[in-house]
Amino acid sequence: MNGAQRSQTREPHVLVTGASGGLGAALARHHAALGHRLTLWGRNEERLNAVAGSCRALGAMVVTRIVDLENPTAAEHAYLEDDARDPVDIAIFNAGLSDIRAPDALTEDPERVRALGLVNYVTPSVLATVAAGKMLPRGGRIIMIGSVAAFHDLPFGTAYSGSKAGLARFSTALDLYTRPRSVPVLLVSPGFIDTPMSRRLSGARPFLVKPARAARLIVEASAQGKRHIVFPWPFHVLRIIDMLAPYRLRAALLGRVKVTQSP
């Protein structure tokens, strides 16, 4: 039975990582309002239960799971268990970690670089591979939450821009293989979303998007079968400028950006 046939017989089962807050919670609530069944993953049990409660209040059936995505092997086993219980139709790999080099530090913290590599790149890539393997015989959709940081060499956030660039390339490469076989992969590259992650940053957050609006844009783009969305649109323009600008200009501009974060 393929994905289209399955969706005629039952509401989709949606798995969301990082559902305990921010964008993941908004994605969970958006799908709950559509009547979809949810499996919500997070690390903080209290926050995850609160989000699950708000989804149940919207009428959704919800299962929760505590998973630390710094452990890709445990995450892989968890995905296989959840898929065996109820085959996943839409897998949203949303969880992420950010970091900015401290102003008085010579480099980013190597432990933090490791964590960002695992949570932003290694584990979602492992999980998307596992999800694709399960979905290819039956259909399904995968959504990878990247960042516009992937488009730029951020000297103050090497681990964040590097891990998101890796994720972006992984997503589009996977999509080339799986899309013709009924499993499209959507790469999402957002600018600033008003969540705890961006609230930690000092200074302006230009073109800030509310999480509920971001969730709607993402769900619509996936339903329309898009490969990549960048929002809000000015970040598209910045991406093109970055691609066309000569190295010295890019280095001068990016070297001048000053960003700090609260703990």
Ligand SMILES: NC(=O)c1ccc[n+]([C@@H]2O[C@H](COP(=O)([O-])OP(=O)(O)OC[C@H]3O[C@@H](n4cnc5c(N)ncnc54)[C@H](OP(=O)(O)O)[C@@H]3O)[C@@H](O)[C@H]2O)c1
């Ligand atoms: N906010 C922005 O401006 C922005 C911009 C571009 C891209 N993004 C991307 O959007 C996604 C969602 O971010 P957000 O803004 O919603 O951030 P957030 O509010 O900080 O939420 C991050 C989520 O990821 C989970 N997470 C982090 N580390 C984890 C780990 N080791 N194991 C399991 N779960 C973990 C958190 O779980 P717990 O809370 O339970 O620990 C939380 O649910 C991320 O991929 C982020 O990179 C955000």
